[in-house]
Amino acid sequence: MDASLSSQSVPGFFITFEGGEGSGKTTQIERLAGWLREEGRDVVTTREPGGSPGADALRYVILSGAAEAFGEEVEAILFAAARADHVAQLIRPALKAGRIVISDRFHDSTRVYQGLGSDMDTELLDCLERAALSGVYPDLTIVLDLPAADGLRRAAARRGKALPDRFEKEDVAVHESRRRGFLGIAEMESDRCVVVDARQPVNAVADEIARIVEDRLSAHRLERVGHSLGAAVQGAGGA
Template sequence: MSPRFITLEGGEGVGKSTQLRALADAIRVQGHSVVTTREPGGSPGAEAIRSLLMTGDKDRWSSRAEALLFAAARADHVEKTIRPALDRGDWVLCDRFIDSTRAYQGGAGGLSDTEILALHTIGCGGLMPDRTFVLTLDLDQAAARAETRDGGKADRFALQTAQYHRSVAKAFLDMAGASPDRIRLISAAGSQEAVTERLMAGLSDLL
C-alpha cells in the first residue's frame, strides 16, 4: 500500500479539523495507517512558531513576515513529522499546508506565488500533496460557524476583514482551476457525514 499525503484547505469555519478526523477514520477502515497533523504546527518547533503566528493583533506581522514564519514552521513539520510518516508507509492527513500560504499571504497578502514557492523549495524540498481538498462554503455561513467555534477567542486570521477572506476564497478557487489533478473543490454544506462521503469519493482513485 503506497503512502499518500493528503491536505485539507479552505477558509475559516469550513470544517477542516472535523473532516480531517472523520476522513482519517474512513481511510483507516480501508486498511491504511493514518497520521493526522496540522499547520502551523505538527512538530515541537512548528508548534512554538504557531503561537507567534496565531496570537496577538491581526496586524502583528506583515504578510512577508508571516510567510517566513510559516516556511520555518513547515520546514520543521516536514522534517520531523511528515516525511518520517511517509517513509514508514503511512498516509498523512494535514489540516492546511503550502496552499494556505499561497492563499493567505499570497492571494490576500499580496506576495507572489513565485516567492512563496521559492521558500517552500528551500524549506521543504518542494514537497507537494498527492491530493488537496478545498472545502468551500458560503462566506457568511462560514463566518457564523467560525464565530461559534471560536467562542469569542478568534485567532489573528479569523479577525481579518471580510474583503481579506473573500480574497482568500478566490485564491483557493484559482489554484483549483490551475491544478485540477491535485486540487479538488468539495462543498462543505450539509451534514458532516455527507461532506465526508464527498471527500472519500474524491480519493477513490488513490485508495
C-alpha cells in the same frame, strides 16, 4: 536536498485539506482518518501551523498576531520555518514509512493567506515554498468550499467566548477573496485538487470525500505497481 517525493517514489500518500475559516476541515479530517483506519490503513493526522515541536513553538507566535507588527514578509518566513520543520520531522518520515498523512492546511494556505491581496514579492514566496517543502508536495488536496460569511458564522459558534485568532478577525470581504484564491488554485491544479461543496450536510461531505480518496488511493497503488514492473523489466534488460 532530497528528490521530490512523487507517488512513484514513496509508498505513503499525502492528503491536505484547504478552505476558509469554518469550512469544516477538522471535522472532515477526523471522519476520513477514522474511515481509513477502519479499512486497515496506517494514518497520521496533523495541522499547520504546527505538527512538530519546532512548528508548534511558532504556532502561537503566528496565530496570536505577535508577528503581525513585523510585516507580511516576516510572517511568511515564520510560516516557512514552521513548515520546513513539519516536513522534516513528521511528514517526510511518515510518507517514507508508507503511512497516509492528512494535514489540516499546507502550502496552499500560504499561497492564499500571504500571497493574495498583499505587496509580498511572489518570487520570495516561491523561494520560501520550495525551501520549506524540500520536494514534498501533496498527492491530493481537498478544498472545502463555503461562502465566507457562512464560514465565519460557523467559526464564531465553534470559538464561543474565545477571541478570534490572527486571521479569523479579518473582514468578510478578505475571507471571500481567499475563498476565490483557493478555488483559483484548484482550477489551475485540477490534477491534485478537488473542490467539495461544504454547504452539504456533514455526512454527505464525508461520503463524497471518502469516494474521492478511495479512487485516488486505487490509482496510487496502480502507479506504484506499474513503476515497480517497469523498474524490474529495466533491471532484467540490463542483466
